[in-house]
Amino acid sequence: MASRIRYQLIGQQQPAPFWTLAAVAAVVVLAGLAAAAYMATVGHHITGMNNQVVWGVPHVFAVTLILAASGALNVASVGSVFGRVDHKPLARLSGVLAVALLIGGLTVLVLDLGRPDRLIVAMTHYNLRSIFAWNILLYTGFLAIVAVYLWTLMEPRMRVHSTKAGTVAFAWRIILTTGTGSIFGFLLAREAYGGAIMAPLFIAASLAYGTAAFSLLFLAVMRSQGRRAPEQLLSGISGMMGVFVMAVLLLLAIHFLTLLYTPGRHDVVRFLLLEGGSIPATLWLGKVVIGGIVPAVLLFHGATRRRAGALAAASIMVLIGGFAHVFVMIVGAQSYPLQLFPGREVSGAVFDGRAASYTPTAPELLLGLGGIALVVLIAMIALRFLALTPKHLPDEPVDEPVAAEPSAEDESGGGEEPAPAASHG
Amino acid sequence: MSNEQRNDSPVNAGRRRLLGGAAALAGLTIAPGVFLVHASVPTRPEGTPASDQVRWGMLVDTNRCRVDCDACVTACREENGWEGHDRPETDAKWIRKMTVTERDGRQTSLPMMCQHCAEPPCAYVCPTGATFRRDDGIVLVDKHLCIGCRYCMMACPYQVRFFVHEPVASRSPNHPRGKGTVEGCNLCVHRIDQGVLPACVEACGERGQGALIFGDLNDPRSRISRAIAEYGAESVRADLELDTGVRYQGLS
Amino acid sequence: MIKKARGWRWITAALAGTVAVAVAATAMAWSGEERERSGRVPVPALPAPQGEECIEDADTMRRQHMHILDEHKRDSVRKGVRRPERDLQACVDCHAVREPVIADQPLTPRQRLAFCANCHSYSAVSLDCFACHSSEPGAAVNEGNDE
Helix, strand or coil: CCCCCCEECCCCCCHHHHHHHHHHHHHHHHHHHHHHHHHHHHCHHHCCCCCCCCCCHHHHHHHHHHHHHHHHCHHHHHHHCCCCHHHHHHHHHHHHHHHHHHHHHHHHHHHCCCCHHHHHHHHHCCCCCCHHHHHHHHHHHHHHHHHHHHHHHHCHHHHHHHHHHHHHHHHHHHHHHHHHHHHHHCCCCCCCCCHHHHHHHHHHHHHHHHHHHHHHHHHHHHHHCCCCCCHHHHHHHHHHHHHHHHHHHHHHHHHHHHHHHCHHHHHHHHHHHHHCCHHHHHHHHHHHHHHHHHHHHHHHCCCCCCCHHHHHHHHHHHHHHHHHHHHHHHHHHHHCCCCCCCCCEEEECCCCCCCCCCCCCHHHHHHHHHHHHHHHHHHHHHHHHCCCEECCCCCCCCHHHHHHCCCCCCCCCCCCCCCHHHCCC | CCCHHHCCCHHHHHHCCCCCHHHHHHHHHCCCCHHHHHHHCCCCCCCCCCCCCCCEEEEEECCCCCCCCCHHHHHHHHHHCCCCCCCCCCCCCCCEEEEEECCCCCEEEEEECCCCCCCCHHHHHCCCCCEEECCCCCEEECCCCCCCCCHHHHHCCCCCEEECCCCCCCCCCCCCCCCCCEEECCCCHHHHCCCCCCHHHHHHHHCCCCCEEEEECCCCCCHHHHHHHHHCCECCCHHHCCCCCEEEECCC | CHHHHHHHHHHHHHHHHHHHHHHHHHHHHCCHHHHHCCCCCCCCCCCCCCCCCCCCCHHHHHHHHHHHHHHHHHHHHHHCCCCHHHCHHHHHHHHCCCCCCCCCCCCCHHHHCHHHHHHHHHCCCCCCHHHCCCCCCCCCCCCCCCC
């Protein structure tokens, strides 16, 4: 706004390491596609998913990526909608990552379908009573809106509209995450879900996981160029993510307390929090400790909240916590047996009354990892061909920190200079 | 139920006209209760759609159903061709026998299958509308539209929907099956449309305990309606208020 | 400016390449020899049906069978309108090959439904009905013996 921001392409000056990383991502994407093709050919019985646990690891990856997609737009929203000038130069990167995450998540979701070849049916036949059908519209709408938003950010003549586009995108992604949460909230059969609270829980989760994903990408770009992010900016992102992480924990606690207040649901809470084998372990260790308390300390503590390394570590932990959270939400909820005759002992041919077992197999894990790799690949290609990252951020410590701290940052990747043709005024 | 006004509608009267050849033959093969069979499954003229004047339902008398009998399960499997691959976690079980043990140790045996809800959660959540409720109350999967997302299986409270996890080697002409789609009890819709009882009901009458009654819940004179009126019946998970088409006697 | 010129060169080259490939392909497709053989794929041989006549004349069926099946599929599955003579099973009952192609060997679904498969492969239209539907001729368990 006030000062001119010049943007750059990444990966031009030192193409070898850049394209090596991209090639690694591409190989993982191909492995994921091969896994999906294998699943589609021989059938889902080679996965750990079955008639009791119908959604498994692919859905955990897909939902986590989709949540992160919506949240990755945070930094852009903070800049465009809430007027934080120091965040605005990062809006482009934020928007592109949101698109990449959504495409990655949807790809995993679609490739896990029993009939992925019928994707066109999902585009031509809508049951408007289904929250799933609504989500199809919300996802495609999100892609379109963020594309327009990016256009207003990158085309100088459109820049006057960027606040409007950013506001629409902000509203849309809140609705989108409400939709994603409602996929689970509207399932009255599954006792682990609590109806209305699923939407705010998923919104908070998306804000936390998306900010974490963005921070990782942003810090990776900075590090590859041997640059240091302004402390003010790091502190701002840390504070934002810390609040979201705590909000997820709070809403999760409220969710379980609500269930505990319903006498008929004591058993499901006991299952998820104490007795459900790997489920409570994943929840307590993965979500609460690794994904909640530890990163919250890193993000809030005065000694770490301005440090790039701490933010990166916190972001990784928050994302691990995200996968753990969604795993408990999806797999844990299905592992708890459906109560056909509450309070009575049952037996039957579909493991009636018994906790369902689920052990993911290699193909489904590869499919999920392929989705993450696809996000990385899309983001890298975008960074290479679109001017997304500022050459210099406002208040960025430029010369003196490098001189003052001789070996503080890796300088090997610092040779990448902006291409003149790619700079915008 | 609110069927009084439908009772003597012309459609209903027309349905009780002389039965077609199909039903007559079925009546001959089912020696016991010929009269009742005919009264329960009125045929619909060929080329006419299913009518919402009818609500097909099934009544399970758990006092008759026995733990050691699975005639209904065998009959369904043969009729619809869903034999599995000896993998209990992924094999389909359109109908299964369940044993419910009370706190006092009393055991109840019953068949569990699609409950054909009037408000089916599976159909509500299906993104493409592949799962739907036919006008006469039968919940079906239109497999031409099913994309295999399994959201319906997440939504169903009864665990009676199954995903075809493996390629299907041989199939019954009565029911197309394909890998990657979801399936479940269809109340033997192909038989009902010909005026023949569902395979499980027929088998329960012939080889089982006669614990299953099939018929039109909307017709107060049908055998199923009279049995419900006389002895009462309840839905499994009645608290969910899904208005199931399959009802049980002797549960509580 | 330099960048722009380079861009145009690429676009021109790509266009020229496309045109060249298209011209070559057309020329090959219409060379005399090929035209006389009317394509490299032999015209399909169709096994004779069992019945006397179809629900419509052959010309209509050839052009419209997919629409007839599609309409019947929607009517029968979703509304319960039964017209047995339009069922896919009726097609199979009439058109399926019964005699083994190789003595004492069971027919594969493709051999059995050569009537469908031969023509579909000739016109390069995928045929996926029998991925789910039975390709076995003969009465369905409760059909056929009604009359």
